[in-house]
Amino acid sequence: MAKVNQLVNTMLGQYKIKQLLGKGGMGAVYLAYQPSLDRDVAVKVLIGEFVEDPQFVQRFIQEAKIIAALEHPNIITVHDYGVENDISYVVMRLLTGGTLEMRLLQKGKFSPKEALRLLTPLADALDYAHQKGILHRDIKPSNIMFDVQNRPYLVDFGLAKLTNQNFSLTNTGFMLGTPNYMSPEQWKGETLTPATDQYAFAAMTYEILTGKMPFTADSTHALMHKHLMEEPPHTVGDTKLPTAVYVVLLQGMAKDPKDRYPSVKAFIRALAHALGETISHKPNTSAQKNRSRLMYAGVGIIGIGILIMMIIGAMQIRDMQNQTSSPTPTNIINNTFGMILAKRAYEEGNYRIALVRYNEVISQNPRAYWLYYERALVLYALNRRNDALDDLDSAIEYYADYADAYLLRAKILRDLRRYQEALESINRYLALEASPVPEALEIKSTLEALGGV
Incomplete structure (x- = not known):
């Protein structure tokens, strides 16, 4: 079997090998000349121990057949393939612009x-x-x-x-x-x-x-x-x-x-x-029509979502009027779309994406207490309990009577076996919430059975 450099100045079929262009894991690529069409081409040959392995020979020939079957302006063209003196080779278009x-x-x-x-x-x-x-x-x-x-x-x-x-x-x-x-x-x-x-x-x-x-x-x-x-x-x-x-x-x-x-x-x-860029590819007309319908439908859905979030934001602003530093309505409205995307990512179970989105929104609304609670939910889902506790503390700092924050805080402290603190949090939740969820009563019962220690 000829070594890689020994193929230079030899013939593979009708192709004269001129020089080695490079080697990869399975093959070597050569510059070659095809006299029948008076052109230079690239010739790839299987090398090393792979030559002796029938499965790799099969994969190599498979590559030639696969690419030969593809007709796309951005997929390299295969001109020919064959075997010469037990050397498997594929002939391709020569690309000279580098990688x-x-x-x-x-x-x-x-x-x-x-x-x-x-x-x-x-x-x-x-x-x-x-x-x-x-x-x-x-x-x-x-x-x-x-x-x-x-x-x-x-x-x-x-x-x-x-x-x-x-x-x-x-x-x-x-x-x-x-x-x-x-x-x-x-x-x-x-x-x-x-x-x-x-x-x-x-x-x-x-x-x-x-x-x-x-x-x-x-x-x-x-x-x-x-x-x-x-x-x-x-x-x-x-x-x-x-x-x-x-x-x-x-x-x-x-x-x-x-x-x-x-x-x-x-x-x-x-x-x-x-x-913020526009893709210049010309779309298929029917596909474009379908995309347009989806786009208008999507705008409608997002518009409704923004309206809902604006209403919620207004309610939350009203709740915060007695707090020392509340976010301005302008800031909240400017970040409504990001809030929707963050919440959607969380609800779809894409917690890491949700975390990135909440980080961005909170950086622009640092006193929006409910966002800390929502990010705490994401962190809890990612098993980052201590980070979630930090966010809940921030939420409570900005809104001392935030019942849901105390409930989640109790659950996390229970998981961390900080039972006394957990009991204090669940009691605070029950004092604030007129209609507590059944889970809260179960948590309180469990913590009392543990003696709050």
């Missing part, structure tokens, strides 16, 4: 306009592949290449999988994916879906906007823990992502695939909205 990885190294982060101009056609390409039943499974900057016109392309479908195939190529012990961009379900060896590609795409988007990967670590195990358990930093160096953008990225990288956007294009549309 996204190289551009990130050169310039760091992209501006919002540059990012959307790059990502929008790639999202369309990825969704197209998903519609054809194909997952890429290794989205990352080095797998985005450019032609001389600066058009981006998805390349290297070597880890791709047809979603309707009955066989698996993943039982060889070979890690499918690149650790810095791998989704939680990839780390856990679970079933992969289009949402898996969305996670990597969102992670790559984070890097494009900040110049840094969302997670880095000194070991693979530590990196896995971050992907499974942590959120990417809101602030990277001197770059603080706008909260609306950060929330979109969090949803695109949600730990549970079901919490991500319904498609990669939906993620990009949300990102464009958060960045």
Whole structure:
């Protein structure tokens, strides 16, 4: 078997190998000349121990068939594939504009306009592949290449999988994916879906906007823990992502695939909205009509929600008139939409997104006592009990007779086995609430049985 450098100046089929362009985990890519059409092409060959493994040979040929079946202006074109002297090869269009990885190294982060101009056609390409039943499974900057016109392309479908195939190529012990961009379900060896590609795409988007990967670590195990358990930093160096953008990225990288956007294009549309940009893709007419109907319906729903929140806000302002420093009506109305989104995220179980939204709203309404209570509910759901207690203390500081805050405080103190304090809180709740919930009486009974100690 010829070594990688020994293929230079040899022939593979009709293709004369001219020079090595690069090596990856499974293959090497060469610049080659095709005399029949008088053009340069890229030739990828399977290398190393993978040449001896029938499953990897199968995966390599699968890549050629997969890409050859895809017809999209932002997916690299396969011209040919074959086997010569036991060397499996794929012939592709030669892209000479370099990789996204190289551009990130050169310039760091992209501006919002540059990012959307790059990502929008790639999202369309990825969704197209998903519609054809194909997952890429290794989205990352080095797998985005450019032609001389600066058009981006998805390349290297070597880890791709047809979603309707009955066989698996993943039982060889070979890690499918690149650790810095791998989704939680990839780390856990679970079933992969289009949402898996969305996670990597969102992670790559984070890097494009900040110049840094969302997670880095000194070991693979530590990196896995971050992907499974942590959120990417809101602030990277001197770059603080706008909260609306950060929330979109969090949803695109949600730990549970079901919490991500319904498609990669939906993620990009949300990102464009958060960045205040307009996507220039021309929509299908019928699809545009449907979106317009949904948009008007959505505006109506949001309008009703804002009206309700304004009424609630007014009631809460009235309740706070005797407090020393209450938020002004203008501040509350200006933050009503954020309040709706925060509450909706909590009710849908998207607690981390809800927390980000509440942080933003509270920073602009620092004396809105009920927001501390609502954020405490989120923190309680995230098992951050001590932080929840701090928020409840803030709520009570601004509104000493806030009954619901005392009830939640009693529950948390009970969980922390601080029974005497819990009993004091539940008694305060019962003194304030004319129609207490049955749970409160049960809590009081339990705490009294424990002796309040």
